[in-house]
Amino acid sequence: MTATQAPPVATEPRGDGSDAAGDGPSSVIVDDLTHVYSRGKVRALDHVSVRIKPGEIVGVVGQNGSGKTTLTKHLNGLLKPTEGRVTVAGIETTRRRVQELAAHVGYVFQNPNHQLFASSVEVDLGFGPRNLGLDPAEVAERVEAAIAFFGLESVRHLHPYRISFPMRKLVGIAAIYTMRPEIFVLDEPSTGQDHITTRKINELIRRLRSDGSTVICVSHDMQLMADVVDRVLVMWNGQLIADRTPREVFADREVMARTNLEPPQITEIALRLQARTGRPPALSVDELADAIGPTLRPVISGVS
């Protein structure tokens, strides 16, 4: 598992071992996608292929400029392939306008201020579905469902700017939730958040999945990858250089070093002890404690 991958790998999409569905439906198919920004002649994406199944939670990591955003902008049709093909929820993106794709792919901005503009949380939540042309009863029902799902009862009548930033972040996701997209793209959902909010957002992401949604998290937050993500796509220089479980990616020193990523501290500790434990690196404190606890002498003397 720690075997290093030969650099740039034409990554063969593989369903994370959960390929039980065989060639079941994919919610996202990116097929040999290349994108060249016309003006700069910059090859921002270089023959990227990836397949994401309904209900998967996938992380996209890499430094700024590695191609993460260019990739996700292809999912909602903001960008069209220079070469290759992108299909989301069964629709090839070149065949539809951005507005039509918005019903299928919900994009949640990093900064909720870029997304919220109505006079109250409630009105903001109804904006998307109204825009999709749904009748008022259906809009109202979806708004109620979102308020319950995200726990927004106490702020529903407030102006979005009058509520705390963490709460606003939830409203930003809720405003997309009311459009019931099959696919959520979350841009840095946890950045700058404190521990409590991060935990809440992690739980929400899992609940979106249990509702059957596909969730794609673009983030620098390795803890988020360890906590909620099934697969991590590692971007580097416009190429997809790894598409594996968080555990496998963290253990791959070559990929981590090349992309300047550091695993969560607990995984780093597990990796350094690996020669002695002989176990795959842990992703959580509980996991590592239970793996090594029984092997310890009765007492550790602590920090000297």
Add this chain to the structure above:
Amino acid sequence: MPSPAPIIEFERVTFQYAASEGHALDDVSLTIGEGEYVALMGLNGAGKTTLELCINGIIPNMVMGDLAGTIGVAGLDPTETPVREMAKTVGMVFDNPEFQMSQMTVAEEVALGLENLGVPFDEMRARIAEALATVDLVGFDDRMPLALSGGQQQRLAIAAVLAMRPRILVMDEPTSNLDPIGKQEVFAIAERLNRENGMTVVMAEHEVEVMARFADRVIVLDHGRIVANGTPREVFSGIETLQRIGLRPPQATELAVALRSRYGAWRGELPVTTEEAVDALEATMIGTAR
């Protein structure tokens, strides 16, 4: 080690923003010594930024509200000193470097604060060169600030305050909008300024593992009050307090706590860094007789 001379002193400071309810700072008393690296931690809204804005006098001089108590910074009273004057002593760096960029070139960006201080032209050039060298932006003088990467912009923001030769660097979540490379660069510069130049660093930051590694002291705020104040090991060993207010200690500490409570397998001081945890565990694991 003798305790350094105090450079920041708050005595019973309370602040309430105009037209808001509750105290953003509630009876805060603290002393920070010259050359210390202090991490301010706490949930969003705990009062970290408010405390920082009191250090350079933006509160109460530019932000409305009611301030009580006394504040001393390097012999000055920031409540009575013009903010421009305070800038010579306290450099402030915010979370979004883009908002701090206003000029067409990197050199002009650094020059801006110096022009406001009336620094002569020749000295200005020397200070700009020195500040850009400190943040590893040599040769960037004529580049456009907004065309730089996030990490470079934040380093430029640091250079712009360093050119004023402050004794204190106050940073408000300076890496929260940066990618991993940018984060590493900014943390490295803060550490270097502290260790090599003896600059006092006050940093509000959520990244607990990073602060455990770099900070000499951690001050934890909750609802405007100081609830913990000590070395990283002292503060992060106070698991009950942290749990009560919703902060978590470094994972290295959490691991030792879990080993202690579940396997009776940790005695003595708790680790706060990767190295401390690994060293202690390696010495004790089966098959590793030393």
